[in-house]
Structures are given as structure tokens and as C-alpha cells.
Amino acid sequence: MKKRVISGLIATMLTMTMVVGMTGCGSSDSSSSDTVKVGLLHSMTGSMAISEQAVLDAEKLAIKEINEDGGVLGKQIEYQEEDGASDASTFATKAEKLVDQDGISTVFGCWTSSSRKAVKSIFEDYNALLFYPVQYEGMESSSNIVYTGAAPNQQIVPAIEYLLDQGYTRFFLLGSDYVFPRTANMIIKAQVEAAGQTVAGEEYADMDQTDFAAIIAKIEAAQPDVIINTLNGTGNVSFFKQMSEKNYTSEDYMTMSFSIAEEEVATIGADILNGHMVSWNYYQTTDTEKNKKFVAAYKAEYGEDRVTSDPAEAAYDAVYLWKAACEEAESFEVKDVLAAIDSGKISFDAPEGTVTIDGENQHLSKPVRIGQVQDDGLIYEVYSTDAPVEPDPYLTTYDWAVKAGIKPLE
Amino acid sequence: MKKTAIYKEKGSHICFAVIVLLLAISPLLISSTSMVQFLGKCMCYSIVAIALDLIWGYTGMLSLGHGIYFCLGGYAMAMYLRLRDNGGKITDFMQTGGLSDLPTFWKPFESLPLAMIAIILVPGVLAGVIGFFVFRSRIKGVYFSIITQALTWAAYSLFIANSKYTGGNNGITDVSSLFGNTRGPANKSNLLLLFWVTLLVLIMVYVLAMFLVNRKFGKLLIAIRDGENRTFFSGYCVNNYKNFVYTLSAILAAIGGALFVNFNGSITPSQMTISYSITMVIWVAVGGRGTIIGAVIGAFFINMCEYNLSSGSLAVIWQYIIGIIFCVTIVFFQGGIVGIFKTQLPALIKRHSGKEEVA
Numbered sequence A: 001m002k003k004r005v006i007s008g009l010i011a012t013m014l015t016m017t018m019v020v021g022m023t024g025c026g027s028s029d030s031s032s033s034d035t036v037k038v039g040l041l042h043s044m045t046g047s048m049a050i051s052e053q054a055v056l057d058a059e060k061l062a063i064k065e066i067n068e069d070g071g072v073l074g075k076q077i078e079y080q081e082e083d084g085a086s087d088a089s090t091f092a093t094k095a096e097k098l099v100d101q102d103g104i105s106t107v108f109g110c111w112t113s114s115s116r117k118a119v120k121s122i123f124e125d126y127n128a129l130l131f132y133p134v135q136y137e138g139m140e141s142s143s144n145i146v147y148t149g150a151a152p153n154q155q156i157v158p159a160i161e162y163l164l165d166q167g168y169t170r171f172f173l174l175g176s177d178y179v180f181p182r183t184a185n186m187i188i189k190a191q192v193e194a195a196g197q198t199v200a201g202e203e204y205a206d207m208d209q210t211d212f213a214a215i216i217a218k219i220e221a222a223q224p225d226v227i228i229n230t231l232n233g234t235g236n237v238s239f240f241k242q243m244s245e246k247n248y249t250s251e252d253y254m255t256m257s258f259s260i261a262e263e264e265v266a267t268i269g270a271d272i273l274n275g276h277m278v279s280w281n282y283y284q285t286t287d288t289e290k291n292k293k294f295v296a297a298y299k300a301e302y303g304e305d306r307v308t309s310d311p312a313e314a315a316y317d318a319v320y321l322w323k324a325a326c327e328e329a330e331s332f333e334v335k336d337v338l339a340a341i342d343s344g345k346i347s348f349d350a351p352e353g354t355v356t357i358d359g360e361n362q363h364l365s366k367p368v369r370i371g372q373v374q375d376d377g378l379i380y381e382v383y384s385t386d387a388p389v390e391p392d393p394y395l396t397t398y399d400w401a402v403k404a405g406i407k408p409l410e
Numbered sequence B: 001m002k003k004t005a006i007y008k009e010k011g012s013h014i015c016f017a018v019i020v021l022l023l024a025i026s027p028l029l030i031s032s033t034s035m036v037q038f039l040g041k042c043m044c045y046s047i048v049a050i051a052l053d054l055i056w057g058y059t060g061m062l063s064l065g066h067g068i069y070f071c072l073g074g075y076a077m078a079m080y081l082r083l084r085d086n087g088g089k090i091t092d093f094m095q096t097g098g099l100s101d102l103p104t105f106w107k108p109f110e111s112l113p114l115a116m117i118a119i120i121l122v123p124g125v126l127a128g129v130i131g132f133f134v135f136r137s138r139i140k141g142v143y144f145s146i147i148t149q150a151l152t153w154a155a156y157s158l159f160i161a162n163s164k165y166t167g168g169n170n171g172i173t174d175v176s177s178l179f180g181n182t183r184g185p186a187n188k189s190n191l192l193l194l195f196w197v198t199l200l201v202l203i204m205v206y207v208l209a210m211f212l213v214n215r216k217f218g219k220l221l222i223a224i225r226d227g228e229n230r231t232f233f234s235g236y237c238v239n240n241y242k243n244f245v246y247t248l249s250a251i252l253a254a255i256g257g258a259l260f261v262n263f264n265g266s267i268t269p270s271q272m273t274i275s276y277s278i279t280m281v282i283w284v285a286v287g288g289r290g291t292i293i294g295a296v297i298g299a300f301f302i303n304m305c306e307y308n309l310s311s312g313s314l315a316v317i318w319q320y321i322i323g324i325i326f327c328v329t330i331v332f333f334q335g336g337i338v339g340i341f342k343t344q345l346p347a348l349i350k351r352h353s354g355k356e357e358v359a
Helices: A002-022 A049-068 A090-101 A113-125 A154-166 A179-194 A213-222 A232-245 A262-268 A289-302 A310-329 A333-341 A397-401 B004-030 B033-058 B067-086 B092-096 B106-109 B114-136 B140-162 B183-215 B216-226 B228-233 B238-263 B274-287 B290-307 B313-316 B318-332 B335-359
Strands: A037-040 A076-084 A106-110 A131-134 A145-147 A171-177 A198-205 A225-231 A254-257 A277-279 A347-350 A354-356 A369-373 A379-384
Touching: A037 A049, A037 A090, A049 A076, A049 A262, A049 A289, A049 A310, A076 A090, A090 A106, A090 A113, A090 B033, A106 A310, A113 A131, A113 A145, A113 A154, A113 A179, A131 A310, A131 A333, A145 A310, A154 A179, A154 A277, A154 A369, A171 A179, A171 A213, A171 A232, A179 A198, A179 A225, A179 A397, A179 B092, A179 B114, A198 A213, A213 A232, A232 A262, A277 A379, A289 A310, A310 A333, A310 A354, B004 B033, B004 B183, B004 B290, B004 B335, B033 B183, B033 B216, B033 B238, B033 B274, B033 B290, B067 B106, B067 B114, B067 B140, B067 B238, B067 B274, B106 B114, B114 B140, B114 B238, B140 B274, B140 B313, B183 B216, B183 B238, B183 B290, B216 B228, B228 B238, B274 B290, B274 B318, B274 B335, B290 B318, B290 B335, B313 B318
Parallel strands: A037 A076, A037 A106, A106 A131, A131 A145, A171 A198, A171 A225, A225 A254, A254 A277
Antiparallel strands: A277 A369, A347 A354, A369 A379
16 A cells, blocks of 8 residues: 555656646747747856856846836847856856747857857857847857957057057967967968067966966066966966966066956955056047946946946947847847848947948947056057958958968858 | 565656657657756756766665766767868867967867777776776775865866866866757657657666666675675675676766767756766656666756746846755755655555555
8 A cells, every 4th residue: 555655646746746847838838928038048047147248237237227218129038047066067058048948039148268169059050139248259250140249450459569569579478278368360461460460378277276476487488578368267367466476567567468357356356467568449438428328327236346347338238239130120020130131221329439230240330448447447449440340250351360370160 | 575676667668758758759749948958957966966866776886976077978979070061171269379270189089989098998998097097995975975076176187287188177168069069849759859859868778777687687786785794705796796786877977977078068067066066966866776776867857947937037146946855855855856756655545545454
């Protein structure tokens, strides 16, 4: 008797687990009559949560503003958040859940290249649309992804050009050991060598390395006049703290960083970073009317102590660009929106200046700004391009890149 | 005593039969392919959980590094699929890394039979060699766990550092499946095929594990767990038994990883991290270690919780919920979900009905 009771119980419990697991399968209605649903796919837990929170906040701010302004094509935007948990496979699972099970065709999301690469084929297979808001290493263009961050020729290449113009001759390349620094350094080496200058050294640190004594010794031995820094995350904090413990300032070793924005300056310390250079498309101090409004709205929404940064601004732009594309297409259907994007007419008067989606490679044309960290923790522009720079993710328009064999992948 | 043993087994067989039945019909009932994909991934996790249960639940060796074998299987399968889809061209990360030819050690992965053999052979040989040295040196308990962690960490660093051979921390992406593209309604037939093949593998792994643990072999594993020295002095070559079960477990984990790639479409080194390996241990602990069915239930239960909890308003706190489930299991329900139904609940009912009889 009891036997049956127990196996019955186990079976019931299992069935319940299954049912719990499958709830929501039937609901694939993406939007009711007066709302349109989009997905926000970012890491809310894990090591990337700190960075991605700022991007997520910017996206929510844009959605809120648009809704208050009457929505898109008369519909209010609803969003569904999914946690990618700083793990590429979770991103893949969640992306598929959003675009298939939940029937959402437009997703704003990802930060790391590994998460973007893991979801790329999912967006292509389901013909959905991903807006990716972070600068990255280039060498990619998918017809189902709109890249609103900088391609290498809108961040790395102009920064090196600027340094070469300023008369720097010995470059030391330091990065975290993953795909962005390695690809960036491959590009930088080709560019520096084509200009007849020297790469004095190239070092990679583990993602969570905290001891930089060996690397600093190598820098001292190589005697570079500028360090190109592509460290990411906690590595930056340790590296700059240990440099400052040895009393090295930007006068001794100038650095040019590609992953340090306002948020990172706050964590590392403005006194340590004072005078060092960075390269982005946008700073909190960028002097445009739109930016004043954006910074004020961001601080009003999330607190006076919060800072805006390039990735956050690119995420904010992404939502508005999607809105513009929908309005141009007069539809929310992915194929119509993509057709509108491919026309090359979709642009937005963004805080960084006017940005336009390139119809060919779906990256943005955007202005480039070299900035210098000041002791108030903000970054101030020291140089900017006169006009927006056209995106060139494969660097096909640069002779030295073509010569060095940096070419589109087959 | 004997009767109880048989009855316990019957319970899990019925339970497994119910799971298999539900899984078998689920792709026909569920319209969204992503949910089917997810259930497929859960089946792969179950295979890994069974593998881990064999060495932890039965033999008492807590491996905190099974991610390495999961990934070896995964990378092997992913590379075969990638090369097949590329039609002879090398992968994008090899081109970015400046290679023009396929590295020699990836050559075998151009053919399916060789790739299949590699999926079994590479983790098998690696685990066999590691096991040989570890068990010969009589390393056990927490030291064994630490060594498995260290090896996983080493493998992780190796895969990250050699990005032109392994894809670095992006891993191998854009992978279809053995049966072609499985995404979207148009490719449902491919997905069904893949799903049922995976289910078949899960059944085979379950039967194999059951076959082993219900023989004298299984009794010996438990004997090693509960009193290794006694077993040794009874004349059994403990090391060989441990090494065999460790190697078998590695191979099963690799098979799980290889199937996982088919559903997931990519494999990254994050599946090789220590934290992911510990997640696997949580599946087994929550389901009920020392029972094969417990491993399967645990893998499904925890992953379904993750899948459903980690969106919307719960997204920020879902990891705490999983953590609490794990802690509560360890403190109050050491037998996991299976233990609750097998011992704790019957005991409660017995006590209750006993009281009633007295009254």
C-alpha cells in the first residue's frame, strides 16, 4: 500500500515540476493592442553585473522617456528583463527564450563579446533583432545585429593616430587575456609598425589577476613612452594602484585606455588616473544640448552620485534608433525594421552628436573623442574628430591594415 | 532488508519511467522550439549529474572539476560541427589568430567517426591518467576535491590563453547540430530527432548506471565510500575500482557535453570554470546523492528553477533562492528531494499513523 502511495507522490511531484517548468509556453503573444514588447538581456548577477547595470538603466530610462512622450507608433513599450548571469551559454538560452517562447522580436542586450557571439546565430536563425551597445573588437557584422558601440576604427585607430601625431614612438601593449585586447593589439601593432614606430612590449594578464609586479617590471625594462591599456574589470584597479604605489604618474608613463569610462574612474580613483588618456565616443562632459538633458535625466532617475558613460549612452541611443527605424518602417516586424535600417536613413540626435546607422554593416557612424581624466573624476575632451567617423568593422579602408592581412573572415 | 532494497529500486524505476514518458511526448505538446531546446539541455545536464553521482554519491569522491570533461566533450563535438558547416575552411578565430591551416590536433575532427571516438577517448585517457596518479598516491577526501579544482582551473587558463586554437573565452560559436539547424518551427523535425536521440542516450546512461550500482560492483563502490581501508584490507584493489569509476564518470560527462553543444549552439570555457563544476554538484546534492534517479531529478529541478526565476523582477535575487534551496537541502534534507520522499516522508507518515493507532 505504502509503496504505491510513495511512488504516487514522487510521480505527482515530478509532474508538478514539469508543469512549473513549462508554464508560459502557451503565451507567445508578443504584444497586446496598445503595447509593444521588447527584451532586455543583460547580466544582473555575476561578475559583469556591475558594468551591465548602467547599460540596463540607460535602456530603461530611454523606454520611460519614449513612453511618456507617447510611445512608438502610438504604442507604449513594455519590457521583459532576462538575466544572462555573466555566462555566454545562459545568454544563449535566454535569448532563445525571449525570441521564441516569449515571441519578442527586438532585444537590447549583451556586453561581452563572448555573450554576443553565443547569441548571434540565435538572432539570425529566428530572424530577430539585437541591439548591441558596447564598443568591441570588430571583425563581425551580422544582418540581425545593430552595433551601437564603436568599431575599432572609431575608437582604437583614431587614438593611436592621435598618439602618433603627438610624437609618441615607443608603445607598450597591455591587456586582459581575451579576444578584445588580443584583436585590438593585433590592429595596433600593424598600425604602429606601419607608421615606423616601435612596439616595445606586449603583455597579457589573466582576467582576475591582481598582482602586476612582474608586468610593471617588464614595463620599466622596456621604457615605453606610452602604455596602451586594454585591461578590463578588476585588473585595471590593481594595475593603476600598483603603478601609483611606485609613484609613477602620467608624466612618467602615459597610458591610453580603451576600457576605462567614468564608472571605472570612480572605482580606481581620480587622483590615481589624473592626466591619463582614454578614447571613447562620448563623455559625461560632452558639450551638447542633448547631453545636458540626458545627464540630468539619468541622475534624476538613478541618483546624483551616478555617472553616465559611453556604453550607457550607446544603449540609450539604441532604444531611440529602434524607435526611429520602426517609425520609418511604420511597422514592428523585423523584416520591415531591417529594411528601414538598411536604407541608411535611420539617425538620432544623440547626446554624443548625430549618429546614423550604416545600412551596409549596421554599425553607427559616430564622432570620436580622445579624453583626459581630471582630478574631479570626470573625463574631458582633448581632441575630437570634426565629423562623425564612418564605421569600418573590418578596416578595409586602411592601407596598413590591408597590408598586414587584417581582412574580412571567409 | 532485501525487500526494502528491491522496493526502493522499483520506486526510482517507476519515477524514471514517468520522466522518460513525459519527456518523450513533451516536444509534441510544446509549440515553442526554445522550450524543447531547453528540455534537451536539461537531459544533457542529467547525464552529467548521473556521472557525478557515480563518483560522489556512490564512491564518496567529490569532484569539483567535472566541467573539464563536460567541456572536452563539448569542444570535440563543436569543432566537428563547425568544420563540417564550414566546408573545409578553418574557423573564424583561427583566421583571426593568423593561422592558415587547420592545426594537426584538430584534424581528426573533420570526420564524424573520429570525432565520436575522440569524445570518448580524450576525456577517458585524461581521467585515466589523472586517476592513476591521484589514486596511487592515496589522495582522497578534500585533497581530491582540491586537485580536481586545480586541474579544471589549469585547463580553463589553457583554453583561454590559446585563443587561436580554441577560440579563447568566446569558445566555439555558431554551431548547428548533428541533424542540422534545429531552431524555429521550420526545423522542428531536426529538433525532434535530436531530442529523442538525446533521450535515448539518457536512458542508456541511466540503465548502465543502474546496472553497475546494483551489481557487486556497486556494493564495492559504497564499501569504498563508507570504509575505504576496510575494503582495502578485505583484499580488493581499491585504486583500480576508483580509477575505473572516475574514468567512466569522465566519459559520461563528456557525452553529456557533446550532446549539450547540439542544443546550445556554442561552447565556452565558462562551462569549464570551478563555479560551473560546483553547480553540477548542487544538482546532485539537491536531487539526492547516492541515487541515480536523484541526480536526474536534481538536474531538472535546479535548471528549471533557474530558467523560470531568472527573469523579470526575480532576476536580481534568483541566485539567493537557489542558494537557499541548496543550504536547506544540506542542513535538513541530506538525502535531497529523493530522500524526502524515500525516507523522511514515510517516517513522518509512520509516526503520524502510529500516534493515531495509540489514540
